[in-house]
Amino acid sequence: MEIEDLDELDDHLDGGGSLRGLRLQHLDLTAYGDRLAEHDDLRGLVVLGGTVPADVAHALQVRGAILFPAVTDAPVDPWRGLYLPQELYAGLDAGGYAATPDARAYAWSVDARLRTDAYCTLIRAIHDDAVTDELDEFVAGRSVVGVMGGHALARGSTGYAAAAGLGHDLAEAGHLVATGGGPGAMEAANLGAFCRDRVALSEALGRLERVPSFRPDVTSWASLALQVRQTIVGDEPPAPTDTLGPSARSLGIPTWFYGHEPPNVFCDVVAKYFSNAIREDGLLARCTGGVVVLPGAAGTVQEIFQAVTPLYYAREEAPLPPLVLVGRWHWTEQLPIWPALQALARSRRMAGSLHLVDDLDAAVARIAT
Template identity: 35%
Template sequence: MTGYEARDRLYTASELLEGFLPDDELGFTKTHDFSVFRRFYMDGFTAPLSIEIRQQQAAHDAAISGALADHLTTARPLVGVMGGHKLTRTESAYLLVVDLARYLTRENFLIATGGGPGAMEAAHLGAMFAYADDFRLNEALNEIQKVPILPHLIGRLFDDAGSILPDRREHLREAHLWLQAALRAKELCPAPYGESLAIPTWKYGQEPTTPFATAYAKYFQNSIREEALVAKSKTGIIYARGGGGTLREIFQDVEENYYEEEASAFTPMIFFDPEGYWQNDAAVDPETGNVSRQGIKLDGVLREIFKLARARRRDTEQCWSKIRFTVDFEEIVGLLESHRGPAQERRALMLQGHAGDLPATP
C-alpha cells in the first residue's frame, strides 16, 4: 500500500501507529504514519512530482472528507481547540487545556484539534481521560511529563534516496521517546475512553500524531485540513497559546464571522490562557532578541475589526459578546450552549447530501 488509497472511513490511532517498535530507538519511523510521510516527501511533498500522484492524493483527501462528513452526522456538538505545537507537557497552559477538554467532554461536547503535539495533544489527553478519576489522570500526566518537550523536527529529514540523514537521527530518537511516553500514558486510561476528533496533515508528518484521539481525518493537503477544522467547529473554537499556525486559524475564523449575515450565526471565539497570552504584547529585548514575556495582543484588534465588519448590521455588541478572553470553564460552557441551535442548523446544511436523516445535535 502506498498510503494514497481512498478510504471509506476515518483512521484510528492503531492504524496510523501500525508497525511501531517500542524497543527500537527509531521505532517511530517504522509506523505506517511515518512511512506515508516519507512517501509523501519523496513524491514532491506539497508540490507532487506528477499529475498521477496529485490525483491519488486528491482522491484520498476527497474520500477522507466524505468519511468525516459521515462521522459528524452522529457526533456531539463539535468544539475546536487550536493552539501551538511548542507548548510543553509541563507548562500551566498545557495542563489547563487538559482540564478544560476533560470538562467539555463530560459536558457532552466533541473536541476537535489539528492532531499534533502541544495544545492539541493536551486537548485529546483531557478528552480521553474525561471519565477516568483524578488519580488515573495524574498518573498519566506524570508519565507523559517524563518527556516534556518534542524535539526540533523542522527541516529536511531524508536524503535523495529516502534514507534518514545522519544528523537528524538523534531528533527522531527523541521523537520516539516522546511518542512512547504518550503511549504509556494512554495505557493508564480505563474504559470508556472519552471521544475526540483529530484532523492532522502529512505536511507536518515529521511530528508524531497524538495517540489520544479516537478518530483521525488525516489529509495530504493542509489547506483542506485547515478548512475542515475551522469550518466544522461551528459550536465554537477555543484558542490556547499559539504562534503562526494558530494565528492563521484565528483569522480564518475572523473571516467567516466577518461575513456572517446574522449575529446568531456568529461562531463563538474563546481565547484561553492562564497568563493572558492573547491580551498582552510580547516583551522582547531589542539587543539580544530574548523574550521575557510571551504574548500576542488581539483583544483591541479584533474589536476594531468587528466594529467595522458589523457596523451596517448594527450588531457589533451582540457579536462581540461571543468573543471571550477567559479561563472560566462555566462561562465557556454557557457560551457554547447558547450557540447550540444555530450550530445545529449550520452543520445540517454543511452535511447535506452526505447522509440521509441527520440527528438533532450540531
C-alpha cells in the same frame, strides 16, 4: 448513494433495487461476482477501491460499471477514510517512528520526484476526499468544539495540565472536542477529552511527564503515549471508526503538511490530511459548538483569522458560534490579535461571539452559553 459495508450491499441486492448510481466504497467484492452479474446494465455503478478479483472486475466492466482500483504502490489506502491512532503508529516498537505508516506517508508526500506527479496528486486528492466523507458522517448531529493552541506546550507543565482539564470539561458537557491532532496543547486537550474521569486523567498526566516533548525523539514520545492510551482503554478491541461517532469525545484533525508535528494518540479517531488548506477549513467549519484558542504562535494565529472570516461574513439568520481567546496578555501584548478582532467586529453581529478570558472555567462557560 454510497454503500460502505457489505451488510448494506446485501440489503440493497436483496431488495431488488437498481445498481445505477451506486458508489461501492472500499468493499471486498470477492463473493459478489454472480450476484452483480445478474444485472445486465450496470452503467452508473462506480466501484471505489476495495478488493475486486479479476473475474468480478470483468463482470462489472462489461456491463458498464466504472472501477477505480485499489492502490498498492502508495503508503496510504486512498479509499479508507478515518484512522485509529494505533494504525498510524503501527510498527513503532519494531522499527521506530521512521517505520510507521505516518512517517512513511509524510516522506512520500514530500518526495521531490513525486510531489508533482499526476498519479500521486490524484491519490492524495482521493485520500483527502475519503477522509472528509467519513468525517462528515462521524460528526453528524454532534456539538463539536475546537481547541486550538501551540504544539510546543510540554507535558508536565501547568499549561499542559490546564489544557487537558479544559478538554475534559468540554467533553463532560457533551461536546466532541476537536483539535489539530498534534502535540502540545492539542495533545493535552485530546487527552482530557479522551479520559472518562478525573482520576484517569491525573494518572495519565503523571505518567506522560517522563517524556515532555516529541523533540528530539518522536519514538519515545509516541511509545509512552500509546502505553498510557492502552491503560485508559483497557483490553477491549478497538471499535471500527464508523461506529464511534455518537460516543466519541476526542477527535484529531492533523496534516502531513506539518510533518515535523507527529499526531497525538489520545483521539477516538484521526482525520489526517495531505492538504493543509482542506484540513484547516474542515476543522474550523465543523466546530459548530465554538472554538477555544489557547496561547500559540503563527499556526494558531492563522486559525484565529480563519475562524473569524465566516463570522464576519455570516448571513443575518446564521447562528454564530463563540470564539473564545484564552490569555489576555498573550493576545493583547505578546501577539496583539485581540485589537484587530475588535476592529473587525465593530458594528457587526460577530461582536457578540468574540470573547477574551484569562480563566479556563470562563472559557467553558462561554462555550456553554
